[in-house]
Amino acid sequence: MSASHDKTEGAAAHDKTDGTVKPSNFLRAIIERDLEQGFQPARHFAGSPGDAAHHAAGPLDPAKIRTRFPPEPNGYLHIGHAKSICLNFGLARDYGGICHLRFDDTNPEKEEQEYVDAIKEMVAWLGWNWESAAPSADGSAGGATANHLFYASDYFDLMYRSAEYLVTQGLAYVDEQTPDEMRANRGDFSTPGKNSPFRDRSPDENLARLREMRDGQHPDGAMVLRAKIDMASPNINLRDPALYRIRRATHHNTGDQWCIYPMYTFAHPIEDALECITHSICTLEFEDQRPFYDWLVEHLAQGGLLARPLPHQYEFGRLNLTYVVTSKRKLRQLVEDGHVSGWDDPRMPTLVGMRRRGYTPESIRAMVESTGASKTTAWIEYSVLDGYLRADLEGKAARAMAVLDPVRLKLENYAEIFGSLDHREPCQAPAHPHVPELGTRQFSLGPELWIEREDFLEVPTKGYHRLYPGNKARLKYGYIIECTGCEKDADGRITAVLAKLVPDTKSGTPGADAVKVKGVITWVGSHEGIATELRLYDRLFTEAQPDAGERNFLDLLNPDAKRVVQGYLEPSLAQAQPDQKFQFERHGYFVADRVDHRSDQPVFNKITGLRDSFAK
Ligand code: ATP
Numbered sequence: 219m220s221a222s223h224d225k226t227e228g229a230a231a232h233d234k235t236d237g238t239v240k241p242s243n244f245l246r247a248i249i250e251r252d253l254e255q256g257f258q259p260a261r262h263f264a265g266s267p268g269d270a271a272h273h274a275a276g277p278l279d280p281a282k283i284r285t286r287f288p289p290e291p292n293g294y295l296h297i298g299h300a301k302s303i304c305l306n307f308g309l310a311r312d313y314g315g316i317c318h319l320r321f322d323d324t325n326p327e328k329e330e331q332e333y334v335d336a337i338k339e340m341v342a343w344l345g346w347n348w349e350s351a352a353p354s355a356d357g358s359a360g361g362a363t364a365n366h367l368f369y370a371s372d373y374f375d376l377m378y379r380s381a382e383y384l385v386t387q388g389l390a391y392v393d394e395q396t397p398d399e400m401r402a403n404r405g406d407f408s409t410p411g412k413n414s415p416f417r418d419r420s421p422d423e424n425l426a427r428l429r430e431m432r433d434g435q436h437p438d439g440a441m442v443l444r445a446k447i448d449m450a451s452p453n454i455n456l457r458d459p460a461l462y463r464i465r466r467a468t469h470h471n472t473g474d475q476w477c478i479y480p481m482y483t484f485a486h487p488i489e490d491a492l493e494c495i496t497h498s499i500c501t502l503e504f505e506d507q508r509p510f511y512d513w514l515v516e517h518l519a520q521g522g523l524l525a526r527p528l529p530h531q532y533e534f535g536r537l538n539l540t541y542v543v544t545s546k547r548k549l550r551q552l553v554e555d556g557h558v559s560g561w562d563d564p565r566m567p568t569l570v571g572m573r574r575r576g577y578t579p580e581s582i583r584a585m586v587e588s589t590g591a592s593k594t595t596a597w598i599e600y601s602v603l604d605g606y607l608r609a610d611l612e613g614k615a616a617r618a619m620a621v622l623d624p625v626r627l628k629l630e631n632y633a634e635i636f637g638s639l640d641h642r643e644p645c646q647a648p649a650h651p652h653v654p655e656l657g658t659r660q661f662s663l664g665p666e667l668w669i670e671r672e673d674f675l676e677v678p679t680k681g682y683h684r685l686y687p688g689n690k691a692r693l694k695y696g697y698i699i700e701c702t703g704c705e706k707d708a709d710g711r712i713t714a715v716l717a718k719l720v721p722d723t724k725s726g727t728p729g730a731d732a733v734k735v736k737g738v739i740t741w742v743g744s745h746e747g748i749a750t751e752l753r754l755y756d757r758l759f760t761e762a763q764p765d766a767g768e769r770n771f772l773d774l775l776n777p778d779a780k781r782v783v784q785g786y787l788e789p790s791l792a793q794a795q796p797d798q799k800f801q802f803e804r805h806g807y808f809v810a811d812r813v814d815h816r817s818d819q820p821v822f823n824k825i826t827g828l829r830d831s832f833a834k
Pocket residue numbers: 287288289290291297298299301302499500501535536537538544545546547
């Protein structure tokens with residue numbers, strides 16, 4: 219598959235409609251052309267999925283287009299799915315259409331209710347709604363509210379009827395070759411396939427066999443139903459693709475009702491047609507399936523099973539994010555082999571992981587929408603996502619001081635200046651420099667503070683303006699101090715930094731700027747600092763495209779992707795709620811962990827730094 223490194227792909231051509239800027243892309247162009255040409259003027263929708271007769275009895279479809287997001291409930295959604303979600307729901311929103319959330323749950327083996335629930339939760343978290351009101355016939359919003367949540371397994375009866383129809387028309391047959399024989403006879407790109415010896419059975423014989431399959435008279439794998447198309451087709455997908463297989467497995471929705479299950483390539487076009495989807499948008503790997511898609515829906519429409527006009531499939535390039543993998547199988551391996559703590563580990567590119575890490579739906583939507591849609595796989599730099607996160611949080615996250623690598627600072631003349639070691643000198647700062655509505659943070663100075671270990675050097679390097687003996691720096695929102703030295707333990711490790719307050723230099727008081735300093739230091743009073751666990755996250759893999767080429771992506775896991783440290787927070791953070799996001803001054807954006815954070819045992823995750831450090 220080709221990869222493009224264009225991170226602003228699609229962003230060049232913007233069209234402005236209703237005040238919002240949306241990247242233009244080929245799918246929008248197709249839909250706009252269709253709508254201009256008044257395509258599918260007589261499209262009926264009965265209000266629920268169904269066959270041709272069902273829809274014919276219904277009214278004209280008030281939705282101008284219908285799209286769908288069709289996840290298989292066999293794992294958690296990842297950032298690549300966010301692309302598909304935003305594309306499908308976004309196109310429906312922008313063009314007076316409706317997007318269905320459809321669980322493509324035709325494979326009984328790997329699907330579970332847990333995933334169904336998680337997928338619904340994350341689509342809603344991203345801000346989309348499958349219960350939106352259908353627009354009324356004149357295109358205005360406000361038609362009947364409807365729930366566009368569907369399960370492909372609800373269509374098993376219709377799929378089976380479709381299979382019987384194809385058999386009666388001589389368009390499908392039951393093949394009893396072994397899987398090995400079938401594989402060998404399929405041929406390859408350079409060799410045409412060979413017809414199965416079972417290919418010329420009569421429709422009656424095939425119908426009897428298909429019913430035996432359905433009725434459980436044959437063991438799993440004994441035979442399959444295949445379409446009868448062309449074993450010599452240059453498109454291998456047209457060499458009599460399998461439609462149904464025997465599989466005794468309990469399905470999460472239909473239980474043990476069926477022992478035969480439709481293949482994905484057979485089921486999906488039928489699902490689209492039953493739901494009157496107009497634009498069936500999928501990823502590029504399905505391009506070669508499109509001729510079969512068209513073959514199938516056309517024959518079933520001829521047979522009066524599927525309503526016309528028929529859905530049409532369009533393919534776009536997948537979205538990949540650098541430094542992660544976006545394949546459910548590989549993500550599952552990371553979870554099952556214990557490389558991460560679960561699907562919602564904050565290092566994971568799953569939506570549950572990204573939410574826990576602190577990424578906002580707004581930032582994910584903005585990133586995904588900025589990439590448009592194209593015919594090549596899009597590699598998006600992780601730093602682009604972080605840029606959108608910062609843009610989203612900059613204006614709304616309250617500021618706070620936090621010390622991540624603490625060392626004690628002792629103010630030697632504290633009692634002299636304030637009359638007592640017990641005195642607490644109140645200080646304050648705006649919660650946000652430009653958003654006064656967020657209010658003021660209150661904290662106080664005492665004789666001992668926590669500062670960052672890196673803010674003191676016994677011997678300064680060139681250009682270092684923070685604390686070293688004889689140098690002055692400002693305690694942010696507090697006083698100027700002059701460093702006098704440090705204390706060390708028997709191993710020579712620095713245990714405390716020593717300094718003196720410079721009188722009359724308190725921030726915000728007249729004359730505070732009379733003494734000029736170049737360094738500013740963040741701090742937390744040790745009398746009131748909140749001891750906290752800080753989980754510092756970095757990229758999950760050491761290379762941008764960990765699953766490219768032949769190598770094993772597990773060899774490229776970044777061992778330092780998670781570092782846990784103990785630090786101190788200013789007292790304003792005592793009220794922090796799980797999921798609440800902050801900007802820790804000079805350190806970056808942090809979120810109170812939605813799973814582990816408690817007010818008596820705080821846990822904060824680092825989302826990202828204040829500026830892009832990925833490029834370094
Ligand atoms: P995976 O390969 O990770 O298992 P999938 O395609 O099998 O993903 P589905 O549940 O079938 O997972 O996907 C639902 C929809 O999301 C499909 O329409 C699929 O094409 C789309 N999708 C999956 N991954 C991406 C991606 N990286 N970029 C864009 N769309 C994607």
